Amino acid sequence: MNTIDPRIHQVLDGELPAEALPEELRRVAAQIAAAADLLAAPPAQAGASLESRVMARIRRPPPSRVRRMLDWLVTPHALVLRFRPAWSLALVVLVAALTLFSVGDDGPELGEREGIAQFVGRFPGARSVHVLGSFNDWRPGSIALEDQDHDGVWRATIVLPEGTYEYMFVVDGERWVPDHLAERLVADDFGRENSVVIVRAARR
Amino acid sequence: MRGTPSDAEVVALVLAGDTEAFGFVIRRYEAGLLRFATRMLGSRDAAADAVAESFVRAYRHLASCREPARLRTWLYRIVTNRCKSYLARRSAADVPLDDAPAVADPLDNEAALERADQLALVERALAELSPDKREAFVLKHVEGLSYEEMAAATGERIPTLKMRVHRAREALLKVLEEYA
Numbered sequence: 001m002n003t004i005d006p007r008i009h010q011v012l013d014g015e016l017p018a019e020a021l022p023e024e025l026r027r028v029a030a031q032i033a034a035a036a037d038l039l040a041a042p043p044a045q046a047g048a049s050l051e052s053r054v055m056a057r058i059r060r061p062p063p064s065r066v067r068r069m070l071d072w073l074v075t076p077h078a079l080v081l082r083f084r085p086a087w088s089l090a091l092v093v094l095v096a097a098l099t100l101f102s103v104g105d106d107g108p109e110l111g112e113r114e115g116i117a118q119f120v121g122r123f124p125g126a127r128s129v130h131v132l133g134s135f136n137d138w139r140p141g142s143i144a145l146e147d148q149d150h151d152g153v154w155r156a157t158i159v160l161p162e163g164t165y166e167y168m169f170v171v172d173g174e175r176w177v178p179d180h181l182a183e184r185l186v187a188d189d190f191g192r193e194n195s196v197v198i199v200r201a202a203r204r
Numbered sequence: 205m206r207g208t209p210s211d212a213e214v215v216a217l218v219l220a221g222d223t224e225a226f227g228f229v230i231r232r233y234e235a236g237l238l239r240f241a242t243r244m245l246g247s248r249d250a251a252a253d254a255v256a257e258s259f260v261r262a263y264r265h266l267a268s269c270r271e272p273a274r275l276r277t278w279l280y281r282i283v284t285n286r287c288k289s290y291l292a293r294r295s296a297a298d299v300p301l302d303d304a305p306a307v308a309d310p311l312d313n314e315a316a317l318e319r320a321d322q323l324a325l326v327e328r329a330l331a332e333l334s335p336d337k338r339e340a341f342v343l344k345h346v347e348g349l350s351y352e353e354m355a356a357a358t359g360e361r362i363p364t365l366k367m368r369v370h371r372a373r374e375a376l377l378k379v380l381e382e383y384a
Contacts (some may be wrong), residue, residue, distance in 0.1 A: 036345035
């Protein structure tokens with residue numbers, strides 16, 4: 001469908017002055033602009049402000065973890081999964097290697113339902129790297145990665161209860177970066193891509 | 205603080221524990237967000253629910269707003285996502301025309317009546333656009349966002365958004381001409 005002269009788009013996009021259009025095209029541009037002006041008026045019967053309704057909700061303490069979990073279970077969710085086969089395969093190999101070779105090492109003491117999550121990211125020149133996620137309620141600064149040999153590769157190993165967690169890296173305290181080595185990435189409501197790690201219990 | 209705090213100042217206040225400061229955010233952006241959601245959903249009630257829910261979510265996740273100075277774009281992004289979730293749950297057949305303009309008041313003058321007719325026509329044309337095109341057109345021409353702001357609000361690339369706006373204009377004009 002191409003019913004509009006490209007110059008009309010240029011005028012409506014502010015790339016061309018309206019005067020550059022012949023009279024007939026100017027009328028078409030004006031017709032579209034007039035339709036937008038009509039829509040730009042506040043909807044009729046806008047009703048009471050949302051302020052009191054919203055403020056009443058945010059003054060209440062946030063729902064408990066159990067309540068949020070129950071809400072989450074009964075609410076429909078749209079989930080966008082983007083698989084990156086090469087990295088997924090690499091992660092599977094890494095997880096398999098960890099599972100096969102790490103048990104019995106002098107690593108951290110694991111509970112019955114706990115597993116190890118390893119976070120690795122390459123951030124040359126970074127001054128600090130932290131990992132935030134659903135396992136630490138997205139609290140900034142609580143889990144720091146280390147680059148002991150100063151090669152730009154930052155690492156952290158933590159023990160977590162088995163489960164699926166979303167997380168992101170925060171570089172230098174301000175730059176939020178997803179982990180592209182993650183098994184998968186999921187989009188959240190805020191336009192971010194969160195990485196996902198699945199922690200499996202080391203002992204069953 | 206000056207009479208009207210900036211978005212960044214308000215965000216800093218709220219994050220420092222001043223819950224009531226979030227009222228500034230609501231008052232500042234409520235009208236635009238409600239108008240956008242109403243145009244997207246075709247229902248004022250659904251739009252009010254979507255915007256109220258978006259404000260609550262924005263408050264709870266304010267710490268993750270990485271650029272407080274661009275709070276407006278961030279809020280549009282949250283509302284955009286709420287509208288998409290709502291539209292995904294509701295089949296097209298359910299789209300209500302419930303919120304069609306109220307019956308005209310006989311005391312209204314002729315110009316106002318004609319304007320109401322034109323608005324009804326444009327709203328009908330808008331409702332016939334796909335959600336992607338409707339979103340692009342409303343953000344660009346009704347909310348006045350730049351293509352850069354639209355990209356930040358929707359997560360789409362600028363060429364994609366331009367194409368959607370162009371297609372929306374063409375489809376809108378076609379519908380307007382058909383109904384006129």
